[in-house]
Amino acid sequence: MMNFNDNITNARLAELRSEEEEKLVQAMAPQYGLEYVNLHGYTLNPEAVATIPENKARSAGIVAFDHSHQTLNVAMRSPNNAVTLQVLDEIQTSNRLTIIPYLCSTGSLEHAWKRYADLVTSKSSEKGVFDIDPQEIIKFVKSINKKEDAAEMMDKVGGINNARRVTETLELIFAGAIALRSSDIHIEPEEKVVRLRYRLDGILYDIYDIDRYIYERMVSRLKLLAGMTLNQKQQAQDGRFTFNAGDREVEIRASVIPGSSGESIVMRILDPSVASFTLEKIDLSPVLREAMMLELKKPNGLIVTTGPTGSGKTTALYAFLRASHTEGVKIITIENPVEYKLEGIVQTQTGDDYTFASGLRAVLRQDPDIIMVGEIRDKEVAETAIHAAQTGHLVFSTLHTNSAVGGFPRLIDLGIEPRILGSAVSAFLGQRLVRRLCNECKQSYQASDAEFAILAQIMAGHPKPVILEKPLTLYKAVGCATCSGQGYKGRMGIFEAVLMDKAVEEVVIRDPREHLILEAARPQGIPTMVEDGAEKVLRGDTTLEELERVIELPKINPISPNTNIPPRTGATEKPTDNNNPDLFLSHVVN
C-alpha cells in the first residue's frame, strides 16, 4: 500500500536534490568564467531551440535557449568537453552567429530538451526560422503612418522572391500593428483570400488580403514562434512570444483556432504600461475617485467592476490593486489569463483544476489581505467572494452586466441573499471605453439644436450639471497624420458607481429593481456613465457620436425639420467588441 507520507518525503527529497544541484552549478559558474542559467523557470525561445538539432544537442550536452539577431544563447553542463566544443564550433560557423555560453545543471538540460517534442515536425532546416528581424520591423514602423501605408508596402512585398516574401509580410504585419497602435492582429482565412485586420481603438479595420501561399507558410512560422505544436491543426492553441522593437519589448499573445478554410489567428499585443495605470490616470470623475480612495482604504469589502468584454475592467482593477498595494499587505490574484505582471503582487492563472472557485478557496488559505478574482461567473465564486469580503478581506472582481446598478440583481440571481449584500459589497462600478478625439486635428463647431437638446437632457439629471448656453461649442473628428486619419487617438473610460450605504442596502433588501436602487443612490452624487460621458463630450475630449456608439443616449423628439440627428429607436444595448483588450491605449500613446 502506498504510504502518503513517504510520497511527500520522496517528492521533497527530489526537490531538495534539484535545488542542491542548481546551487552547486551556480557556484561553479564563475570558475568557468560563465553566467549561470536555470532553465526551469525560463521561457525557452523555440526558434533558438530549433537551431541545434536534437541529437546534436543531446550528444553535446547543450541547448540553445534564446537568441538575438546575431547571437545565440547556449546553455551547457561541461564547457570543456571535447564533443561540446566541437558542436559549438560547427553551429557558430554554419549559422554565422556569436555564441554566448551559459552554465546550467543537468536537470535544466533535461527540462529544455523536452521542448524538441513540439518541434519535431517543424522544418528547422528551412532557412528563415530565424529571420524575423526586429531591425526590419523598426525600419518599417517608421514608414507607416496610416492603414493604407501598410497595405501599399505589403503590395510591394508581393513583387519580391518567395523565400523573402513570407518573412517580409510577417515583419510588415507586426510593424503595421505597432505603427498604428493596434491592440490585436486578426488573420482570418476565407475560401479565396486571407483577411488581415487590425483592431484600432476598439474597432476592427480590414487592412489587406494576404495570398494563401504566404498564409500557409506564415501559420507555421507563427506557431513556431509562439511555441505551439505545428502538426496539430484541428485544435485551438495559445502561446506567446516577444520581440524587441527598439525602445520597448513587444509581447504577443497568440491564439489559433481551426476553421473550415484554415486556421484563424489572433495576436494580441500586450502593452506593459497597462500594468502601471494608477487611479489618477483612468479618467474617474473627481467625486468618484475620492469615493474609491475611501473604499480602497477599508480592510474589507467587495468591489466589483461591471461592463462587457473590452470595456476596460481589467485595467481599472489593476489601478485599484496598485492603489491598495503597500508593503504591509499581501495581494493575490486569480486571473484568466495573467496578461500583465504587477510588481509585488502574487498572480495566479486559472487552469484545468484551478478554477475561479477552487482557486479562490486555495488563495484564502494563503492568508491574503487583498484578493482579485477575475470574474464572478457562478454561485460558488459569488458565495466564496462574499464570504471572503465578510471575513476581513478586500476583494476585487468583475461581472458582466450593463450598468453598475445591475450588479445587485445579478448577484441575487446567482443565489446571494439580498440581506448579505449590505454587509459584503462596498461598490459596483460600471464602465465603457470611448475613443478620444485627436488633439492635433479636432475641429470645433456649433452644436445643432438636436445635439443641444440631448446634452441638456442628460445634464438635467447630473448631480453637478454643467450649465449649457447657446451657441454651444463641441468638437468633431477630422483625421490627420498623427491619428492615422482616424480623427481619434487612444481611448478613455466613462464611469459610474453605486456605493453601498444605508439607503441602498434598504432598497436592495426591500425591492432590488434597478431604477429603485439608482434612485436611492442619487444622493451619493456620482454621475452615471451617460452623464460622465456627456461631460467629456462638452470638454472636447470625445464626440456625442462616439458616446452614442458605446452607450444608449436619451431619446428626444426632433426639434426642427432640419435637425441632423434622426429620432432614436430604443436599442437597449450597443454591440460590443468581443476580442478586445481591456486597454486604455490613450495613456500609452499620450
Ligand SMILES: [Zn+2]
Ligand atoms: Zn488627428
